[in-house]
Amino acid sequence: MKQAAAPPDAQWSGPVHAGVKAPDPILLPDPALRFAATAQRLDKLAAGHPMDAWLRFMARLARAQHVVATTLGPATALSPAVVAQAAEARLPPLAADGHRREAIWQQGLALLLEYIDGSDLPLAAREAMEQLRRSEAATLDQLADDFLRGELAATDAGVVVYVAAALQVYFTCSAARLRIEGLRLLEQRALCPCCGSPSVSGLITATGVIPGTRYLYCSLCSTAWNHVRAMCITCGGTRQLFLQGIEGDPGVIKAETCGDCHTYVKLLYQQHDMQVDPYADDLASLGLDILVAEDGYGRHAPNPLLLMG
Structure with missing residues (x-):
């Protein structure tokens, strides 16, 4: 399903004027x-x-x-x-x-x-x-x-x-090995601009050019790319989004659920733990997956290390 319209290249498509900085659209892995x-x-x-x-x-x-x-x-x-x-x-x-x-x-x-x-x-x-x-x-x-x-x-x-x-x-x-200046975000914003795979989770930054930016992390090639917040990465909906977490949890990881398409994606909040890792924290939070699934939501895309259950 087509996501938000893609910009003409990998550059920021938001407002640009004095005092406004743009987040890096794509972060290649190390x-x-x-x-x-x-x-x-x-x-x-x-x-x-x-x-x-x-x-x-x-x-x-x-x-x-x-x-x-x-x-x-x-x-x-x-x-x-x-x-x-x-x-x-x-x-x-x-x-x-x-x-x-x-x-x-x-x-x-x-x-x-x-x-x-x-x-x-x-x-x-x-x-x-x-x-x-x-x-x-x-x-x-x-x-x-x-x-x-x-x-x-x-x-x-x-x-x-x-x-x-x-x-x-x-x-x-x-x-x-790719050169970042040669890459562009895809029209299907939920897919990795390098290999086309879905993300394993999203991270909300606490540092960087614009703290609070959401980056999706590729489940296959580890590339990260910027995706606007408050928008379902599956259907593009904005009206029925809710954050769900485990009661008593420190708030490091939550599930962003969409009432329109009934899918969810995990979001990791760096402000609560600077050591949070998009891959490790996803694996360690299977309890959240179970609880959200019991509420009738399907995961946006599986973790590739858990494809067979």
Whole structure:
């Protein structure tokens, strides 16, 4: 569904005059920081959490992603001409469902599996890792294609988390190589301007050029982009938006629900915790997802590490 009208380029489309500054429309990821920050935050959130063991596993996975991102750096480098052509057509240059991946993403997957200590994992998890190690290149590429197109079979539930994690590293490292001045926001504002994927959550800033700005964080390539507040990112509605949170919660994370399309998106408030992380805090707040779902709202888009439930 078409979102708010896109500006002619990636520049601010609001008022511009003396004393008014514009927020950066697009923030490219830093692979050297992205996964390490998520791992650190997950470790902190795991302490005393009902899902302590699972969050610590996800932190372990994020640390393995950090190793791959900073040692192998699996990525592709798009030519300026390709990026310019995509921008002119209002298409993401790294389109997740159409980009021809470099084979190095599979090397990233192999390294990821090597750096995850699976000795204390359940048998099913260890078997899934071994299945991936034995898989041929064509099989791995098919799994990646199915994941990116949302066509995974239930029988792939055990391996999808590792495939998704490897693809996150590949697309994050690839997005980091793009030149910001060549990018444009998409007409479908809820989608990432780099790879076209939906966001995993939104962050309301407490610092920067304009505190209180909302940035959506890509679920795949870790790019962040500005999206106007008080507007549903699914249908563009503005009249039936409500913020819901867990009673007694410090207010770090809330669900913005839309009564028009009955979807929700999570919003993280940096003013309540400067260490908030769009990826870690999303995983640690599954209780909020359950409560909002019980009220009849569907999530705008799933976390790719939780696609199989």
